[in-house]
Amino acid sequence: MKKLWALVVAVLLVAVVATGCTKKPTSTKLSIWAFTDELKKVVEDFKAKNPGVDVAFSIVPSEEFRTKIRPVLRSGTGAPDVFLGEVAWVRDIITWGMWMDLTEKYPDMVKQYEEQSPPYVVDLGRDSNGHVVAMSWQACPGGFFYKRSVAKDVFGTDDPKAIGALISSPDKFLDAARTLKSKNVKILTGFSDYQWIPFYGREQGWVDANNNFVMDPVALDFFDMAKTLRTEDLTAKVDQWSPGWFGNMAKKEVFGYLLPTWGLHYVIKKNAGDTAGDWGVTRGPASYSWGGTWLGIYKNAEAEDLAVKFVEMLAVDAEYQEVYTREVGDFMSNLNVDAKMAKEEGDPFLAGQNHYQFFLEEAKNITPGLETQYDQNINGMYIDAIRNYIEGKMSKEEAVADMKGKIKNAYPEINVE
Amino acid sequence: MRLRNANNYGYLFILPFFILFFIFNLYPIFYTFTLSLHEYDGMSDKVYIGFENYSRLLSDDYFWKSIFSTWRIWFVNIIPQIGVALWLAAIFTFNRIKGQAFFRAFFYLPNLVTMASIALLFNVLLDWQNGFINQFLVILGILDEPINWLRIPSASQNWVAFIQFWMWYGQTTILLLAGMSAIPTSYYEAAIADGANKTKIFFYITMPLLRPTLIYITVVSLIGGMQIFDIPMVLTDGAGAPEASLQTMVIYLYGQAFRFNQYGYGSAIAYGIFVLIALFSFIIYFFIHKKEEV
Numbered sequence: 001m002k003k004l005w006a007l008v009v010a011v012l013l014v015a016v017v018a019t020g021c022t023k024k025p026t027s028t029k030l031s032i033w034a035f036t037d038e039l040k041k042v043v044e045d046f047k048a049k050n051p052g053v054d055v056a057f058s059i060v061p062s063e064e065f066r067t068k069i070r071p072v073l074r075s076g077t078g079a080p081d082v083f084l085g086e087v088a089w090v091r092d093i094i095t096w097g098m099w100m101d102l103t104e105k106y107p108d109m110v111k112q113y114e115e116q117s118p119p120y121v122v123d124l125g126r127d128s129n130g131h132v133v134a135m136s137w138q139a140c141p142g143g144f145f146y147k148r149s150v151a152k153d154v155f156g157t158d159d160p161k162a163i164g165a166l167i168s169s170p171d172k173f174l175d176a177a178r179t180l181k182s183k184n185v186k187i188l189t190g191f192s193d194y195q196w197i198p199f200y201g202r203e204q205g206w207v208d209a210n211n212n213f214v215m216d217p218v219a220l221d222f223f224d225m226a227k228t229l230r231t232e233d234l235t236a237k238v239d240q241w242s243p244g245w246f247g248n249m250a251k252k253e254v255f256g257y258l259l260p261t262w263g264l265h266y267v268i269k270k271n272a273g274d275t276a277g278d279w280g281v282t283r284g285p286a287s288y289s290w291g292g293t294w295l296g297i298y299k300n301a302e303a304e305d306l307a308v309k310f311v312e313m314l315a316v317d318a319e320y321q322e323v324y325t326r327e328v329g330d331f332m333s334n335l336n337v338d339a340k341m342a343k344e345e346g347d348p349f350l351a352g353q354n355h356y357q358f359f360l361e362e363a364k365n366i367t368p369g370l371e372t373q374y375d376q377n378i379n380g381m382y383i384d385a386i387r388n389y390i391e392g393k394m395s396k397e398e399a400v401a402d403m404k405g406k407i408k409n410a411y412p413e414i415n416v417e
Numbered sequence: 418m419r420l421r422n423a424n425n426y427g428y429l430f431i432l433p434f435f436i437l438f439f440i441f442n443l444y445p446i447f448y449t450f451t452l453s454l455h456e457y458d459g460m461s462d463k464v465y466i467g468f469e470n471y472s473r474l475l476s477d478d479y480f481w482k483s484i485f486s487t488w489r490i491w492f493v494n495i496i497p498q499i500g501v502a503l504w505l506a507a508i509f510t511f512n513r514i515k516g517q518a519f520f521r522a523f524f525y526l527p528n529l530v531t532m533a534s535i536a537l538l539f540n541v542l543l544d545w546q547n548g549f550i551n552q553f554l555v556i557l558g559i560l561d562e563p564i565n566w567l568r569i570p571s572a573s574q575n576w577v578a579f580i581q582f583w584m585w586y587g588q589t590t591i592l593l594l595a596g597m598s599a600i601p602t603s604y605y606e607a608a609i610a611d612g613a614n615k616t617k618i619f620f621y622i623t624m625p626l627l628r629p630t631l632i633y634i635t636v637v638s639l640i641g642g643m644q645i646f647d648i649p650m651v652l653t654d655g656a657g658a659p660e661a662s663l664q665t666m667v668i669y670l671y672g673q674a675f676r677f678n679q680y681g682y683g684s685a686i687a688y689g690i691f692v693l694i695a696l697f698s699f700i701i702y703f704f705i706h707k708k709e710e711v
Contacts (some may be wrong), residue, residue, distance in 0.1 A: 023489065061673055063655070067675045070459045096460050237546055237669050244547040377656075377676060390569055410677040 021158040027303035030310060031056040033083040035065045036293070042314055042324065044068035049313070053306060056286035058375075066093065073098045073298070081301040083312055085134055087124065087292045090374035094134065095125050099296035103131035106308060110135075113316050117333040123254050123293050134296035135315035136333050137324070138261065141362035142196060144284040145255035145268055147275055148351055154183050154255075160353060164282035170197075170225055173285050183294055186254050189245045191226040191384050191390070193258045198222040199379075200288040205370040206378045213407055213416040215400060218381065223389050223396050243297040246271045246274040260290040263361055269349055281358055287365035338363075338409045374411060381406050453684035462679075463678045470685035480686065483669040484660055484693065486574065489647075490665065491642030493578035494585075499634065501582075502589035507619060509590075510597045521594070524587035532584070536651035539580055543567055543652075560582050568661030577648050577663060589634055596630030597623060632705045636698050644693045646671065 032043065034054060043055045058080070060068045068088055072079050073096065078348065085093040093099070103110045110132045114122050118139050125134035148158035155166060167173040177187035188194065202216035229235050234369075236254050238244035248254040250273030259267060268279065295315060297307040313320050321332045326343060332338055338356050346354035372378075385403035388394045394402060408416045453470050474480055505524065509517055527535070542549045543566045551563035566572045601621060608618050649663035656663025656672060660697040664672075670690065675681025 070678075074460060239545075242544060243541060244544065247547070380654060380656060384654070384656070387568065387658075388660065391565070401634070409477075410672070410679075412679075 007232070027053060027306050029054045029056065030082065030303045030306040030311070031058070031080040032056050032067075033060060033069060033080040035060055035062040035084060035086060038293070038328075039084075039314075041327070043322070045323075046310055046313060050306070050309065050346060052189075052190070056080075057080055065089075070096075076300060077300050079300070081303045081307040082295060083298065085195045085296065087140075087289075087294075087371060088376035089373070090124060090294045091375070093296075094125070095373050097127070098299055099127075099133040100299045100301065100304075101131050101133055102135070102297070102311075103133075109316055111311055113333075116316075116318070116336055118335060118366070120289070120363075120366045121292065121333050123368045124292070124371060125296070132310045134294035135311060136292055136294045137314045137321065138292055138330050139333050139335075139338075139359075139363050140260040140262060140289050140292040140331070140332060141359050141366060142258060142260035142263070142284075142288045142290045143281040143355075143362060144256050144258055145264065145279055145281050147252060148278050148280050150180075150185055150252055150255050151280070154180055154185060158351075160280050160282040160358070163280065164284075167282075167284055170221070170285050172230055172235070174225070174232075177229065178232065180255050181234055183252070186234060187256065188229070188235045189228045189248045189254050190235050190240060191239045191255065191386070192240050192244060194225070194229075194284075195222070195383060196258065196260075196288040196290045196380070197284055197286050200367055200370060201242070201286050202367075202370055205372040206374055207372045207414055211414055213404065213414050215404075220396075220400070223386055223399070226386045227390045249273070250275055258284055260288075261355070262291060264347075264349075264355060265329035268386065272349070276349055277351055279349060280353055281355055283358075283362065287362050289366045303331050331356065331363075335360065335363070374407075374414070377410060378407060381410075423525075449684045449687055452681055453688055455681045457680040458678040459680050460678075466681070470682045472492050473682065474685050474689050479661065479664070480666075480669060480689065483666045486657075486662055486664040487643055490574050490578050490581070490645060491639065493575055494581040494642065495529050495635065495638055497632070498582045498586045498589055498638070505586075505590045506593035506597055507623070509594055510623075511615065511619075521587075521591060524590055525650065527584045530584075532647035533651050535580060536648040539576065539648075540567070540652055543576060545630065566662050568659045570660045573633065573653065573659055573662050575654060577645070580648055580652075581642070581645070583670075585638070589638075592630060592634055593627065596627050600626045602639050628705065632702060635701055635705065639697055639701060640694055643690065643697065666693070 038108050045055050121136050121139045125132050127133045151158040151163055166176045168268045180187050196220050199221055201218040204214045204216055208214050236248055249268055249271040257276045295311050318334050318337055321337045325332050338360050342354055342356040342360050346352040385399040389396050389399040404416045456466050457463040545563055545565040547600040575637055604622050608622055644667050645665050646667040649668055653663055657668050670683050670686040673679045
C-alpha cells in the first residue's frame with residue numbers, strides 16, 4: 001500500500017513538473033492598464049489584427065495610477081499583462097522591477113527599437129543595468145505654437161524661423177513679451193507653461209547618482225524669469241489646464257503656447273475655434289520635451305505572447321506606426337516613420353507647415369538623463385515654490401528652503417543640504 | 418435549555434456584521450498599527466523600526482501645522498453653522514411659516530451633492546482671472562482687481578470652511594428642529610403664563626434643553642471635521658497649497674502614505690489622528706456637559 005502511494009505521488013510530481021515545462025497554450029485574453037484613453041483605438045486595431053483575442057482595457061487616472069497598481073503588482077493577483085508609465089513617474093515604476101527585461105528576453109525587438117528611436121526616449125525606459133524594460137510609441141519634443149496673424153501684426157512676419165529668432169533665449173523671450181504687451185497681447189497664458197525649458201536646460205536632474213538633491217542654476221534662474229513675467233504683467237496669469245488656459249487658445253489676446261507634439265492634436269486643435277489655420281510652430285528659447293508614455297510587460301504576465309505582440313505592434317512596427325500617426329497625428333518614436341511624414345505636405349492647421357519636420361530636428365536636441373523617479377512630486381513643489389516667490393510671500397531663498405524642507409520630509413532617503 | 422437555544426440564534430443573525438467588521442474594520446486597524454512600527458514603501462520588504470515613526474511624528478512640524486489648519490477650518494465652519502442653524506430652527510419652531518417642508522429640503526440640498534464635485538465647482542468659481550466670484554465682485558465694484566483666493570492661505574481656509582458650512586447647515590438645522598420639537602410645550606406654556614418674552618424663553622428654556630442635541634452635533638461635526646479630506650484635496654493641488662494651509666491632517670496622511678510611499682509613517686500619522694480626535698471629543702464632551710450641571 002505504501003509503495004502504491006509513493007508511486008502515485010511520484011507520478012503526480014512528474015506531471016506537475018511536466019506541465020511546468022510544456023509551452024503555455026496561446027493566450028486569448030490580454031489585460032492592459034492605462035491612464036489615458038489614447039490607446040483605445042490601438043486596442044481596437046490590435047483586436048482586428050488578432051481575431052479571437054479579447055482585450056481587457058482599464059483606465060486608472062494618472063495621479064492614482066501608481067497607488068492603485070502597486071499592491072496589485074506586489075500581490076500578483078489580477079495584475080495586468082501590460083501597463084503604462086508616464087514620463088513623470090516611469091522612472092519610479094522602473095525601480096520597482098516589475099517590468100519584464102525586454103533586452104534579455106526579446107533582444108531582436110529591442111535592437112530594432114533602439115535603432116529607430118531617439119536615444120533619450122529609449123534611455124527613459126532602461127533599468128539600472130541599461131536594459132530596456134519599457135518602450136514608447138511616441139517621442140514628445142516641444143515647440144512654441146503661436147498665432148500667425150498676431151505675429152504679423154506685432155512683429156511684421158509670421159515666418160517660424162524669424163519668430164524663433166525673436167525668442168531664442170530667455171532674455172529675448174522677455175523682450176518679445178514686452179513688445180507684445182505694448183500691443184495688448186500676452187506672450188503666454190501663464191508662467192508655468194515655460195517650466196519645461198529650464199527643466200531640460202539643466203545639467204543635472206533633481207537628484208544625482210549619490211542621492212543628493214540638486215538645484216541647478218538654470219532652475220534657480222527661472223525663479224527670476226517667472227518674477228519678471230509676473231511683475232511686468234507679461235502673461236495672462238492663468239494656470240495650465242484651467243478653463244481659461246484652454247479658452248485663450250481661440251483668442252488673439254494670447255500669442256502662444258509652449259506645448260509638445262501631443263499638444264497640437266490633443267489640445268490646441270480641439271480648442272482653437274476660429275484660429276484654425278492661423279498657427280505656426282517654432283523653437284522657443286531651448287529645445288525641450290514634455291510627456292510621453294511608456295509600455296512595459298509585467299514580468300509574470302499570463303498572456304506574455306499577446307503582450308509582446310501588442311508592445312511590438314505599437315512601439316516597433318513601422319507599418320502600424322504609420323497607420324497610427326496618419327490617423328492621430330502623433331509624433332512617433334520610430335524616426336523613419338516621422339522622416340517619411342516630414343516629406344509630405346504640411347498640416348493645414350499650421351498654415352501648411354510640416355510639424356514632423358520641425359519635431360524631427362527638436363528630437364535630436366533633447367538632453368537625456370534628466371528625468372528622475374521623483375519628478376512628478378518635486379516638479380509640483382518647484383512650481384509651488386516659484387509661486388510663493390512671485391506672489392511676494394517669500395524671498396527666493398525662503399521659497400527654496402521651504403521646497404527643500406518638503407523634499408526632505410517626503411523622501412527621507414534624499415540628501416538635502 | 419430551550420431558552421438558551423433561542424438566544425444562540427441571535428448570535429447567528431448578528432454574525433454577518435461581525436464577520437464583515439472583523440475583516441474590513443478590525444483587521445485593518447491592527448494591521449495599520451503593525452505597519453506603523455515598520456518602514457515600508459509598498460514594494461520592498463517591511464523593516465521593523467519600533468516606535469521610530471511615532472517619535473518622528475512628535476517632532477514633525479508639518480504634522481503640527483496640519484493639526485492647526487484642520488482646527489482652524491473646522492472652527493470657522495462650526496460657529497456660524499450652529500449659529501445659523503439655531504436661528505433657522507428657532508424661526509421654524511416658533512413661527513408658522515408657509516412651505517416649511519420646502520425650506521427644510523432646500524437647506525438640506527447642498528448636502529446631497531458629492532463633496533468632490535462641490536470642490537471642483539468652487540475651484541472654477543474661485544478662479545483668479547476667469548472665476549465667477551471675482552468677475553461678479555469686480556462688476557459690482559466691490560473689488561478693483563480679481564483676488565487670487567486659492568493662493569492666499571487664510572482665504573483658502575475660509576473658503577473651505579464656507580463650503581463645509583454651506584453643505585452642513587441644513588443637516589444641523591434639521592437635527593436642531595427635531596431637538597426643539599421634542600421639548601414639551603407645557604414648559605413654554607408655563608413660561609408664557611409667568612410672563613417670559615420670546616428671547617427669555619429661547620435662552621432659558623430652549624437652549625438648556627437642547628444641550629444633548631448640541632453636544633451630539635458638535636462631537637459628530639468635530640469627528641468629521643478632523644478628517645476633512647475631499648474638499649481641500651480637490652480645491653487646490655491636493656498637496657495642501659497654498660503654503661500648507663489646506664494640508665489638513667488627513668491630506669498630510671494621504672501625502673506621506675500614498676504620494677511619497679511612506680506607508681509606515683502614514684500609519685503612524687493615522688494613529689496620531691485617532692488619538693487626537695478621541696482627545697478632542699472627550700474635551701468637548703466634558704466642556705459642554707459640565708456647563709449643563711452648573
